[in-house]
Amino acid sequence: MATSTVQPVEREDYLNKEYGVGSWLLTTDHKRIALLYLIAITFFFFVGGFFALLIRLELLTPAGDLVQADTYNKLFSMHGMVMVFFFLIPSIPAVLGNFLVPMMIGAKDLAFPKINLLSWYLYIIGGIMMTHCILTGGVDTGWTFYTPFSTAFSNTKVIEAGLAIFINGFSSILTGLNFVVTIHRMRAPGMTWSRLPLFIWAHYATSIIQILGTPVIAITLVLVVAERALHLGIFDPKLGGDPLLFQHLFWFYSHPAVYIMILPSMGVVTEIIACFSRKRIFGYSFVAMSSVAIAVFGFLVWAHHMFVAGISVYAALVFSLLSYSVAVPSAVKVFNWTATLYKGSIHYDAPMLYAFGFLGLFTIGGLTGLFLAALGINVHVTDTYFVIAHFHYIMVGGALMGYLGGLHFWWPKISGRLYPEGWARLAALIVFVGFNLTFFPQFVLGYIGMPRRYYDYSHMPEFQVLNVLSTAGATILGIGYLLPMIYFLWSMRYGKPAPDNPWNAAGLEWMTQSPPTTFNFPEEPVVTWEAYNYEEIDAGHKQEVHVAR
Amino acid sequence: MPDSQTSTMAATHAHNPALLHHFATEEQQRDSANLGMWIFLATEVMFFGGLFCAYLIYRRLYFGDFAAASKSIDAALGGTNTAVLICSSLTVVLAIWAAQTARRTLLISMLVLTMLFGCVFLGIKAKEYKDKFDEHHVPGATFSFEHEQVPNAPEGVYANPRHAQIFFALYFIMTGLHALHMIVGLGIFSWLLWMSWKGRFTPEYHTPLEIGGLYWHFVDIVWIYLFPLLYLIDRHA
Amino acid sequence: MSDHTKSSPLKMYFSVWGALLLGTYLTYEAAKVDLGVFNAAVALAIATTKALLVALFFMHLKGASEKLLKLVVFSTIFFLMLLLALSMADYGTRTRL
Secondary structure, eight states: OOOOOOSSSOOTTTTSSSSSSSHTTTOOOOOHHHHHHHHHHHHHHHHHHHHHHHHHHTTSSSSSSSSOOOHHHHHHHHHHHIIIIIHHHHHHHHIIHHHHHHHHTTSSSSOOOOHHHHHHHHHHHHHHHHHHHHHTOOOTTTTTTTIIIIIOOOSSOOHHHHHHHHHHHHHHHHHHHHHHHHHHHHHTOOGGGGGGGGHHHHHHHHHHHHHHHHHHHHHHHHHHHHHHHHOOOOOOOGGTTTTHHHHHHHHHHEEEEEOOOOHHHHHHHHHHHHHHHOOOOOTHHHHHHHHHHHHHHHHGGGGOOOTTTTTOOHHHHHHHHHHHHHHHHHHHHHEEEEEHHHTOOOOHHHHHHHHHHHHHHHHHHHHHHHHHHHHHHHHHHTHHHHHHHHHHIIIIIIHHHHHHHHHHHHHHHSSSHHHHHHHHHHHHHHHHHHHHHHHHHHHHHHHOOOTTTOOTTTGGGHHHHHHHHHHHHHHHHHHHHHHHHHHHHHHHHHSOOOOTTTOOOOOGGGGGGGSSTTTOSSSSSOOOOOOHHHHHHHTTTTOOOOOOO | OOOOSSSSSSSOOOOOOTTTTTTTSSHHHHHHHHHHHHHHHHHHHHHHHHHHHHHHHHHHHHHHHHHHHHHSOHHHHHHHHHHHHHHHOOOOOOOOHHHHHTTTHHHHHHHHHHHHHHOOOOOOOHHOOOOOOOTSSSSSTTTTOTBOOOOOOOTOOOOOHHHHHHHHHHHHHHHHHHHHHHHHHHHHHHHHHHHHHTTOSSSSSOHHHHHHHHHHHHHHHHHHHHHIIOSSOOOOO | OOSSSSSHHHHHHHHHHHHHHHHHHHHHHTSSOOTTHHHHHHHHHHHHHHHHIIIIIISTTTTSSSTTTHHHHHHHHHHHHHHHHHHHHHHHTTOOO
């Protein structure tokens, strides 16, 4: 597929334009900022993964013999906080979104480049605070900060963790703001809404959630910090407060947050499936509208996290019904992807392997979400490993697979190098096998009664077999994640130079240099073709990137 | 070449120095800034919204206690502050009109007046906070709210101090957060004042004034809701 | 662009300013009257009117050329109402078992 032409002279691109730490730390180039994020979130991925490793090691045996109970509470709390707030939520938007959104719409940069840099600094400040919190004692409230434990009883660094996440939240808000304004105002001539790549639609929908949802958790954390510091009583039953108020406010953001984590990944998968089936996406408008629908519906279901917490029966009924409805747009996407694959010319490159993994694992994760939406089943499996398996199928089997697939797909564009395809396919398979071995047993564990957040299950030693399988899977999964780290780094030095469009893919980003120049396009492109015009591309018609004026 | 709407300004053959490199036209830049500020205000609405949610829920649950607590804050001062902010919003729109019509003196005096109103607002708030401090209505170790009659309830029905404390906690957090936004607004307007003094704004380019104005109006709108909700519960005794 | 349309905004600005002050006075006085459950409704209705005046006229939402800004405002209020309504519905429908 790829015809590489070796460049005799090193062309100027965004990487070699300027050297020096200052040129990176003060950059306003969206592509450099994307790489800054890549480094930072990879760091936090390994921090969160380290906590996961310790959790799985502890759970190898029924007795609590690796760490103490208090320590275990900290492990799962910090695993959750780091993975959710410092890895998953930024991951695709901050890395791939920042890099690609301007290029995909034909712009030179985002609407507000300096605010983009500010977003990164806010992330880093929040990250430093979180790291400091971890290193000086950690936090044990669970990533969910439930009151009154977090406000009145925990003896750990709740305030610091809360403030770290608060600051990090503004990074997310500003990124969302930047994307929405960019997509509205900076599209190149001819790039109408119906010609936008679905990656852009996905990020647009994600940005809406970031803008409307994140401020609510921000104020909620302010209230938690204030209550803990000043003993106010807003969430403390002894002082007249209601712990459920915290949960309402917390989940009003944190449920839509899971759609922040999955929507961009869906956007990536759409791009990959179209390219490696050599077909237009089936039902473009449905896929675009379903992204927006997920964003809207996602705000209607938050109390399904509170079914057994004490909300009224009528509220539970309403939220259960609404939770079923939010599955519909996701299902629409799965059907459209499947229809796209049908009679396509399938190529099994590494990005496509990740996309296939996503399809299967996201479907399982999504379906088990429906089980959880049913009140009867929910009562049985709440706070068990069933829930943990459900969200890891979506977050890891879904979002993370999409992220890895996207990194591979756009790596030649980002770095100007090709990654080693053989190793990449192997890593994808290892990830898939390791993932299923880790998390499928957890569905069973949860269903037969193993509670979550327990470090000791010696009252039910029959759980051990499945736990051992799960830990074995986690080890394999870890290897699968390490491999790309190694060969991506290797490729930056030793990888084959990448052609401008190694996949012969559709999209404006592929009509730039690999790696791109600082301002992406030599002249503003004028778009006259529909998205995913793979028939034209494969028939040999070249898209001329016209001069604008 | 960027679009130019008038031909009166200097440097028409080159880019207006205010046009940033990644925008094609000044109009695109201005529209982007405008949309960006509106979206930012949307996030602020949700930010305050969480507090309003907490407040409305507790007000419904503990209406009598909240009414008693509300009676102890000064509605006349609150009302005055509302009027002060309304006047400041007027001076903001007049400042922008002045920029649109190249009236430099008016622009500067309206900006100064806006900031003056902002300072008056904060001064009155400081007085209110001091009163609460003196009356031991600040939540925490020194809080005391004994034997406060619930308005429009039979004689001898007193407010539950713990519930009243929740009112005061929310009162301080909501008005405190609002005051913080006010202070940031004063900072923004100081910068706008400085830019105006240096002559940076013209009828063609005064985008920072417009978006700074949007922020100020938002702060006004938050207070427009805070005033009746916090100060005017059940005052018809 | 000529200045002919610019002189009329002054009248509009001062009228809105007057209406806002009037609304404030009305809110204050209405609170002193016993309207039962409607006290809160009246206060919020006046506040909303004032907020709309500021948004439409001072923030120039009325004259906005595209519907996008109005969509931003509408969506924000919609989601805020969602938060308020559904949370309060939970509290409103709780019964003792």
